[in-house]
Amino acid sequence: MSAAALFAPLAPRNREDAARPAPAELPTMYSAGAEIYAQGDRADRLYRVAFGAVRVYRLLADGRRQICAFYLPGEVFGFEVDGRHHFFAEAACASGIAAIRQVSSDEASREHLESALRSLVRAQEHLLVVGRQNALERIAAFLVDMAERQGDLAQFDLPMSRSDIGDYLGLTIETVSRVFSKLRAQGVIRLLGIRSVEMAKPGVLRALCE
Amino acid sequence: MSAAALFAPLAPRNREDAARPAPAELPTMYSAGAEIYAQGDRADRLYRVAFGAVRVYRLLADGRRQICAFYLPGEVFGFEVDGRHHFFAEAACASGIAAIRQVSSDEASREHLESALRSLVRAQEHLLVVGRQNALERIAAFLVDMAERQGDLAQFDLPMSRSDIGDYLGLTIETVSRVFSKLRAQGVIRLLGIRSVEMAKPGVLRALCE
DNA sequence: ACTGAAGATTGACACGCATCAACGCCTCCG
DNA sequence: CGGAGGCGTTGATGCGTGTCAATCTTCAGT
Numbered sequence A, B: 001m002s003a004a005a006l007f008a009p010l011a012p013r014n015r016e017d018a019a020r021p022a023p024a025e026l027p028t029m030y031s032a033g034a035e036i037y038a039q040g041d042r043a044d045r046l047y048r049v050a051f052g053a054v055r056v057y058r059l060l061a062d063g064r065r066q067i068c069a070f071y072l073p074g075e076v077f078g079f080e081v082d083g084r085h086h087f088f089a090e091a092a093c094a095s096g097i098a099a100i101r102q103v104s105s106d107e108a109s110r111e112h113l114e115s116a117l118r119s120l121v122r123a124q125e126h127l128l129v130v131g132r133q134n135a136l137e138r139i140a141a142f143l144v145d146m147a148e149r150q151g152d153l154a155q156f157d158l159p160m161s162r163s164d165i166g167d168y169l170g171l172t173i174e175t176v177s178r179v180f181s182k183l184r185a186q187g188v189i190r191l192l193g194i195r196s197v198e199m200a201k202p203g204v205l206r207a208l209c210e
Numbered sequence C: 001a002c003t004g005a006a007g008a009t010t011g012a013c014a015c016g017c018a019t020c021a022a023c024g025c026c027t028c029c030g
Numbered sequence D: 001c002g003g004a005g006g007c008g009t010t011g012a013t014g015c016g017t018g019t020c021a022a023t024c025t026t027c028a029g030t
Helices: A015-019 A106-132 A135-149 A162-169 A173-185 A202-209 B003-007 B015-019 B106-132 B135-149 B162-169 B173-185 B202-209
Strands: A028-030 A035-037 A046-051 A054-059 A065-071 A088-091 A095-100 A155-157 A189-193 A196-199 B028-030 B035-037 B045-051 B054-059 B065-071 B088-091 B095-101 B155-157 B189-193 B196-199
Touching (some): A106 B065, A106 B162, A135 A162, A162 A173, B054 B162, B135 B173, B173 B189
Antiparallel strands (some): A035 A088, A155 A196, B035 B088
């Protein structure tokens, strides 16, 4: 039994796919804001980010939004139980995303289990940030996380808007903006562009996360 | 952990056995507050709650605590990546917990993957509560969740302290207590005991969660 | 049953962040 | 080139929840 058993049988997307036994996973282009799947959709495949970034979120009835996770190049998302998506997924910026066909080899199954567990650990760690840290600590944790996931370089990109960052951290865009300004004023970060950050004092940032 | 729980032979399983919550492993007793595993411990097995409740949490350097999840009877926990526990797990009240040997059979791994994915969805939904709902909504969501996971009866138990509830919802015990009092004053719930609740107006509670 | 400690409740007050509002900057497109 | 609209920044103000403190309740141990 493989991970594929958890998902509904994969319907061929077109005649070509059905005819090809081992299709190459070519990324599909998504422009910023484009929907990848919606809450309630059938969950019959996984996705791997080739470039760009994906936001996975949920909405309350009155429109409040919580982004549960961002997925960056190389990362896999789309796991669900019971064959239905419980969340929305959209490209946070222009992105390339490859659909992964559910394969039945043990190796692929193990790999997907590992990806799912990594998402679980990440979600639980995110809970600590959102549930118990203040605005400054949340932004610091977010910046450190983004840097680490992009090779841990001093300079890195924020492939999403301030609004996305706020909805990821449980803050408003105004608070996000104020904290960025404060960190910049203190020389902890430099903003090379609206979406490009340089960690001037990584030690300070890391200390803020505790 | 008793030797019996560690080395109890796995009964051969068929499809129906896997679906049934009753495990072949014998549960070990844990008193309230007893540690099941700690951050940094080797993660070499899973656990299934027989009775009682488990809290899985993480700490900040200054002692702030975030409970990522509660596990109730029948539920499986202990998933990790890279063979190390990233969290602490303790009995939230007197509990019986069975260790599950990591087996490589396809059937067991399928079952575990499903449990892991269920934990993932639950954690992501919990993020919405903690990140975007106010104190009243959080408590309402918590009560509805607890009721549903205990058979969706009007009356149910809270197998954890107010402090645990606060650390699960990202609130202080004072706020938790105040919201309970408010719901009781409005006739939405009745407190049959300090840890026993009756949903007098389930519709109101569900509406609060949106 | 008595006693002490831990947990829970309630009140007063403070503060961090949300809200509301104004403005600047950039991009798109006529 | 100019206007419009989206996004980001900054300021003023209010509210919800944290903090501190006092009291009450529950429960375990003697």
